[in-house]
Amino acid sequence: MAKQQQQKLGQPKKRQLFVPIFVGIVAFIAGIGLTLVAGLAMIGHVGFSQNQSRGSLSKITSVYQTIKANYYQPVSSDKLINGAINGMVSSLNDPFSEYLANQDATDLNNTISGSFGGIGTSVKQAGNYVAVDAPVKNTPATKAGLKTDDLIVSIDGKSAKGLTVAKVVAKIRGKIGTKVTLGLRRGSTAFTLTLTRAKIPVKTVTGAIDPTNPTVGNIQITTFSEPTGKELKQTIKSLRQKGAKCFVIDLRGNPGGTLPTALETASMFLKNGQTIMQTQEKAAQPVKYVASKDYDQGFKVKEKTVVLVDGDSASAAEIFASALQQSAHDQVIGTQSYGKGTVQTVSDLGGNSEMKITTAKWLQPDGTWINHKGVTPDQKVKYPDYAYLSTFDTGKTYQLNQSSRAIVAIQKILNALGYTVDQENGVYDQSMQTAVTNFQNDQLKNGVTGLQANGIVDPATGDALVNALTQKISQNDPMYAKAVAVLTQ
Known part of the structure; x- marks a missing residue:
């Protein structure tokens, strides 16, 4: 990769994102993953012509001053400014561009780092409620005695009936050190627990030897956040020691993650010089990103590999799958992936606020844009019909x-x-x-x-x-x- 491109990925406080719309059956109470990358210039550096500055931007100032001076009730300056920014971003009609303030910005940064303020358990949909799936050792959940299949019937005194996994996650996640009270049902027994949120590192990679095929290593990557590359290396090394001679990389339900992580992990499976992906900014030629020691630090996976995807595999997961499919010639199996082919850049606006906007397309190694189309598996295999039954x-x-x-x-x-x-x-x-x-x-x-x-x-x-x-x-x-x-x- 060219030196100029490497510098671009290393700029501080500027990241590019791939943010799909995704809700899984099982998600960590700490939060649900996103997909992110290093980014462009700060928003304050975007240039306007003199006419635009004196014309269009003066209208914004005039509206602000008029409301502050004449509206019949007091109006917060922050509220007006946030409203103006939200209005401009909303006018793009792009679900992946948004203004993030306060807790939303904090949540995004936590997602990137792979740790959250939460109680430390995965959860799953259980009829009209959400239930505990697997408490994580040495977290508030296990210390409080939460067990698998405990139903979460209320959160802070409000009914949790009918809430999705994503909504329960959002309500239980919060600032480290704050408390959350859960009403729970275990069989016929109802009880209440108050837990103090703690920093919960989310393990993004898990692996095991297939129980009937001891040479097959089964690896699941749930998101592509900062720890993922290190976790993937450790998992592969461990499975090799246990006898793995080939690998299944399961990206089903993976909503994405950071672009640097997607580049790092995909590079492990490619020969140096092979194309991982391309990006194309406005009115510019595509830029290729190729496998190299700069990404994978010389760690390579030469074993036979197969990748699994489904309709909830998006963004960085699609970059990874495309790279292995087109450049490493590994088979992709499953159903058509989500199809998110755009890149978002996060700009730090100060005051615990950020803005992310779509700034580029990303393309498969052969230049194909998969937006709204997805990665096509080499072998299409569906879930069984009963997997689609209504609850x-x-x-x-x-x-x-x-x-x-x-x-x-x-x-x-x-x-x-x-x-x-x-x-x-x-x-x-x-x-x-x-x-x-x-x-x-x-x-x-x-x-x-x-x-x-x-x-x-x-x-x-x-x-x-x-x-x-x-x-x-x-x-x-x-x-x-x-x-x-x-x-x-």
């Missing part, structure tokens, strides 16, 4: 002789789990009652508490149905199975 209101009770759309959803889930229902017509009949009773008995045998084998879908049974379906989806993974087959054939 239902688990806070309600459903029983014999009732009928509703929610019961249709329950019938489809029961059939997917192997508990046969005669018809998926929304009528709670005798065959459905028998199927529910059989499900409840099996759950009780497996140690699930809070259920009664009575053939009634109460809230506890509803949550158990959703959890069982989620578990089946994770255990029956045709994309991963195809990747292993490709690696071991």
